Amino acid sequence: xxARWLLLWIGIAALGLISRAEAEELVTALSAEMVSIQSNFTxxxxxxxxxxxxxxxxxxxxxxYELAIIVEGPTQDITTRRKGRFLGVWVNRDYERFLNVPSFxxxxxxxxxxxxxxxxxxxxxxxGLNHLNLAVTGKSxxxxxxxxxxxxxxxxxxxxxxLYSERQEAIxxxxxxxxxxxxxxxxxxxxxxxxxxSLLFQDGALLSQTEGSLSVAKTGFEQIxxxxxxxxxxxxxLIAVILAIFTGWIAGVIFxxx
Amino acid sequence: MQLYLPIAEIxxxxxxxxxxxxxxxxxxxxxxxxxxxxxxxxxxxSGIPPAVSVATVTTQVVASSASAVVTYIRRKAxxxxxxxxxxxxxxxxxxxxxxxxxxLQSLGxxxxxxxxxxxxxxxxxxxLMLVESIKAIRRRHSGAAVSVKRPGQHNWIHGLPFKVRFxxxxxxxxxxxxxxxxxxxxxxxxxxxxxxxxxxxPALIYLLRVPTGIVIGTSLFQIMFTMAAAxxxxxxxxxxxxxxxxxxxxxxxxxGAQLGARMGxxxxxxxxxxxxxxxxxxxxxxxxxxxxxxxEDFYSIAITKGAGA
Numbered sequence: 001x002x003a004r005w006l007l008l009w010i011g012i013a014a015l016g017l018i019s020r021a022e023a024e025e026l027v028t029a030l031s032a033e034m035v036s037i038q039s040n041f042t043x044x045x046x047x048x049x050x051x052x053x054x055x056x057x058x059x060x061x062x063x064x065y066e067l068a069i070i071v072e073g074p075t076q077d078i079t080t081r082r083k084g085r086f087l088g089v090w091v092n093r094d095y096e097r098f099l100n101v102p103s104f105x106x107x108x109x110x111x112x113x114x115x116x117x118x119x120x121x122x123x124x125x126x127x128g129l130n131h132l133n134l135a136v137t138g139k140s141x142x143x144x145x146x147x148x149x150x151x152x153x154x155x156x157x158x159x160x161x162x163l164y165s166e167r168q169e170a171i172x173x174x175x176x177x178x179x180x181x182x183x184x185x186x187x188x189x190x191x192x193x194x195x196x197x198s199l200l201f202q203d204g205a206l207l208s209q210t211e212g213s214l215s216v217a218k219t220g221f222e223q224i225x226x227x228x229x230x231x232x233x234x235x236x237x238l239i240a241v242i243l244a245i246f247t248g249w250i251a252g253v254i255f256x257x258x
Numbered sequence: 259m260q261l262y263l264p265i266a267e268i269x270x271x272x273x274x275x276x277x278x279x280x281x282x283x284x285x286x287x288x289x290x291x292x293x294x295x296x297x298x299x300x301x302x303x304s305g306i307p308p309a310v311s312v313a314t315v316t317t318q319v320v321a322s323s324a325s326a327v328v329t330y331i332r333r334k335a336x337x338x339x340x341x342x343x344x345x346x347x348x349x350x351x352x353x354x355x356x357x358x359x360x361x362l363q364s365l366g367x368x369x370x371x372x373x374x375x376x377x378x379x380x381x382x383x384x385x386l387m388l389v390e391s392i393k394a395i396r397r398r399h400s401g402a403a404v405s406v407k408r409p410g411q412h413n414w415i416h417g418l419p420f421k422v423r424f425x426x427x428x429x430x431x432x433x434x435x436x437x438x439x440x441x442x443x444x445x446x447x448x449x450x451x452x453x454x455x456x457x458x459x460p461a462l463i464y465l466l467r468v469p470t471g472i473v474i475g476t477s478l479f480q481i482m483f484t485m486a487a488a489x490x491x492x493x494x495x496x497x498x499x500x501x502x503x504x505x506x507x508x509x510x511x512x513x514g515a516q517l518g519a520r521m522g523x524x525x526x527x528x529x530x531x532x533x534x535x536x537x538x539x540x541x542x543x544x545x546x547x548x549x550x551x552x553x554e555d556f557y558s559i560a561i562t563k564g565a566g567a
Contacts, residue, residue, distance in 0.1 A: 037262060038262065039261055039262050039502070040260065040261075040262065041262045041269065042260045042262075042269050076561050076562075076563060077561070077562045077563035078559050078560070078561055078562065079366060079559065079560050079561075079562050080557060080558070080559045081366050081557065081558050081559070081560070082556050082557050083553050083556045083557075083558075084556075088550065089370070089374065089549045089550065090370075090549055090550070090551075090552070090553050091367065091370045092366050092367060092369075092370065092558070095366060097562065103561075150557070153556075153557035154557075154559060156557075157555075157557060157558070157559050158559070187260075187262070187268065187269045188267065188268050188269075190267075218264065221264075222262060222264040225264040225265070225501060225502070226264045226265065229264075229265055229493065229497055229499070229501075230497060233493050233494045233495075233497055234490065234493065234494050236493050236499070236501070237489055237490035237491075237492070237493025237494055237499060238490060239501070240317045240489050240490075240493060240499050240501050240504060241317070241320055241486045241489050241490060243317075243321075243501065243504075243505065244317050244318070244320035244321040244324065244486070244489070244504065244508060245320060245321070245324045245482075245486070247321045247324075247325075247505070247508045247509070247512065248320065248321035248322060248323065248324025248325035248326075248327075248328075248482075248508070248512065249324050249325065249328055251321075251325040251512035251513075251515075251516070252324065252325035252326065252327070252328030252329060253328060255325075255512075255516045
């Protein structure tokens with residue numbers, strides 16, 4: 001075989017490698033683009049559907065497809081405080097402030113998070129609660145050895161509140177390439193713009209990713225009330241007072257004894 | 259049935275809230291008190307954030323005082339001049355209260371200050387009530403004549419300058435203690451979510467010597483307006499007044515209060531005060547236990563910026 005042939009084969013193989021990186025395409029859709037919070041809101045559930053499309057030239061691979069779907073809420077700064085004894089009474093002493101952390105984080109995966117990819121990749125894409133980037137303020141008084149306690153407590157409290165969750169093996173494959181998952185949204189869910197990130201892995205490599213959006217908003221009376229309490233707070237206070245005096249007065253008149 | 263609270267941003271059981279409003283309303287009708295010092299702790303213990311509980315109860319106190327004030331206006335049992343002096347103090351106190359409240363909230367020490375203050379006030383007031391009512395019951399049993407004389411004609415308060423004449427109360431007294439009393443109770447009421455009637459009434463009787471027939475109406479009238487000011491200050495500054503929660507509490511409260519008032523007429527005054535004293539002490543102890551026992555969870559989180567802050 002001549003050198004020219006060899007070069008050609010290398011070229012084809014290289015092309016194959018390049019096309020391999022973009023061979024899988026991930027498409028997802030949501031059961032609802034918007035979650036509206038009204039007076040009877042007690043939490044809901046969104047369904048995420050998706051399809052992995054593979055171009056026909058791609059050679060079918062050995063490994064199984066693995067997926068991670070992350071629903072992430074708008075960011076917040078959160079202070080985590082720890083109680084200590086002060087003059088015999090338990091009061092908040094040390095604290096750590098976490099900056100720009102998601103207000104809501106729910107991850108669903110096809111397998112355990114550790115098996116999706118290596119640690120660096122999980123950290124880079126913030127896949128799983130242990131891989132979230134929880135940045136703290138520089139002026140923290142907490143000794144380095146105790147920082148992790150605050151981090152763990154923060155994650156635990158958010159999990160207990162239902163705002164952070166990891167649901168492993170919660171993505172169901174309907175066919176070889178179609179999948180779906182249900183993500184419960186609790187009643188205390190923060191409002192704002194949510195991101196829905198879907199990541200496709202195979203043999204520890206990230207093949208493809210896509211991002212969608214979901215809006216969680218108060219609607220109707222809840223929205224008007226909330227916005228008024230923020231934007232026209234004085235008027236809101238006045239209305240509360242008038243309502244109170246009116247209710248009291250009506251009651252006083254209805255139930256008058258003499 | 260669940261009801262979503264737009265400011266607290268949590269759903270609550272509407273019947274639980276109506277029930278709490280009703281139960282506290284019943285007690286307030288029974289004992290002739292505002293009930294804020296019972297309602298605020300109940301809301302806190304049931305999981306409503308302390309800041310929302312305190313601010314919302316100030317609104318509820320407006321409604322419960324308003325329903326009673328109607329009767330006192332009709333009977334003309336209010337000293338408007340005295341009430342307006344108390345009110346001037348009250349609004350100032352309330353403004354200071356909301357500034358402190360905001361500061362404590364940003365320092366993360368609001369909850370502990372609320373708890374400590376409740377322990378201090380409730381155990382003091384509860385013990386005083388208990389002692390007083392036991393004495394009264396003993397006196398009644400030993401058959402001694404219960405004198406209802408107003409104690410001593412003059413005390414140190416009557417030596418203070420800036421005297422003002424309050425004709426309706428037949429008083430000629432310095433403006434300083436009147437304004438001071440209004441300010442202290444307005445301050446405490448705003449920080450703790452209480453009307454403060456249970457402190458105002460004894461203070462007016464024993465410190466200022468206001469005739470008993472005018473005390474309750476004047477106190478209620480003043481509390482209604484001070485708490486109205488507190489509601490507006492809270493709404494503007496801490497933004498924690500939940501109007502839906504307030505309305506639910508009011509509805510439960512006014513109905514409960516009417517039932518309580520009817521029941522109260524069948525019980526003796528000293529027995530009522532004994533029961534109230536025990537109740538006040540119990541709430542105080544509950545807060546003390548929370549402060550002294552090793553907490554189940556040492557950690558807590560608070561949103562400082564972004565959605566829900």
